[in-house]
Each structure stands twice: as structure tokens, then as C-alpha cells.
Amino acid sequence: MPHCVIEYSSGLEKVIDMSQLMIKLQFVIVASQLFDPSAVKLRAIKYQDYMLAHDLQHFLHVSLKILSGRSQDKKILLSKQMLEVVRQLAPMTGVASTVEIHDMDPELYQK
Numbered sequence: 001m002p003h004c005v006i007e008y009s010s011g012l013e014k015v016i017d018m019s020q021l022m023i024k025l026q027f028v029i030v031a032s033q034l035f036d037p038s039a040v041k042l043r044a045i046k047y048q049d050y051m052l053a054h055d056l057q058h059f060l061h062v063s064l065k066i067l068s069g070r071s072q073d074k075k076i077l078l079s080k081q082m083l084e085v086v087r088q089l090a091p092m093t094g095v096a097s098t099v100e101i102h103d104m105d106p107e108l109y110q111k
Contacts, residue, residue, distance in 0.1 A: 001109070002035055002066040006044040009058040016060070016089050018044045024085045025062065032078050034070055057094040060086055068103040075101045 004025055006018065022042045030037045052059060062082055066075075083099040090097055 001039050001104075002029065002041070002064055004029060004040070004042040005063045005065070006042070006060065007063070008044065008046055008060045009050055009052075010046055010048045012058045012060060012090070012095070013046065015058075021085070021089050024089070025082055028081045028085055029064070029078070032074070032081070034074060034078065035066070052096060055094070056096050058090075059096040060090055060098075061096075062086060062099045064099070064101045065104055066101060067106045067109060069106075070103075075103075 004022075006021060006025070008016075008018070022044060026040055026042055029035060029040050050059065064078070064082065079099045079101050083097065086097045086099065
């Protein structure tokens with residue numbers, strides 16, 4: 001824990017190096033000092049089928065699933081830092097870039 005899931009539209013991998021994005025996001029997550037570095041997991045999922053608003057060609061959405069217990073301020077700061085990384089690697093127009101942090105109930109998460 002945490003689990004970082006990057007979802008993106010097909011074709012975006014031609015413009016953004018997803019491996020680089022994962023490395024940079026991992027750095028930001030670890031640098032937050034909110035998690036054990038050895039527990040951070042990242043993965044990227046490409047979507048072939050999707051619909052967007054008429055002025056958008058692509059999307060890139062990052063979800064970070066974490067066990068509850070961190071302060072709202074720390075989560076807000078982390079989400080802003082993660083979005084900055086996404087925007088640095090996807091600076092072009094026509095890409096809907098979003099970041100979302102999900103709190104998970106520790107009693108319901110099993111491994």
C-alpha cells in the first residue's frame with residue numbers, strides 16, 4: 001500500500017513515456033514520507049474504448065489508493081504534486097489530466 005493506478009487513452013503512450021511517468025510519480029509518493037517506500041505499487045492501464053468531450057483527444061487519470069488515516073492537508077498537497085508531474089509530462093492541449101486520492105478502510109483491505 002499505496003496502489004497508484006494510471007489510466008490513459010490509447011495513443012497517449014506515443015506522446016508520454018508511461019515508464020517515466022511511473023518513476024516520477026513513485027518519487028513524489030515516496031518523497032511525501034507518508035508511506036513505506038518498499039510498499040508503493042504502480043501500474044498503468046491503457047483504454048482502447050472511451051468517450052470524451054468534443055474538444056479533448058486524450059485522458060490521463062491517476063488514482064492513488066491509500067489506507068485511511070492521513071490528514072486532508074497532506075493528501076491535498078500530495079495530489080497537487082502528482083498532478084504537477086502529470087502536467088509536466090503531458091503539457092499539450094486536448095488531454096484531460098486528473099488525480100484522485102482514495103481512502104481505504106484498513107479493516108476491509110486484506111492481503
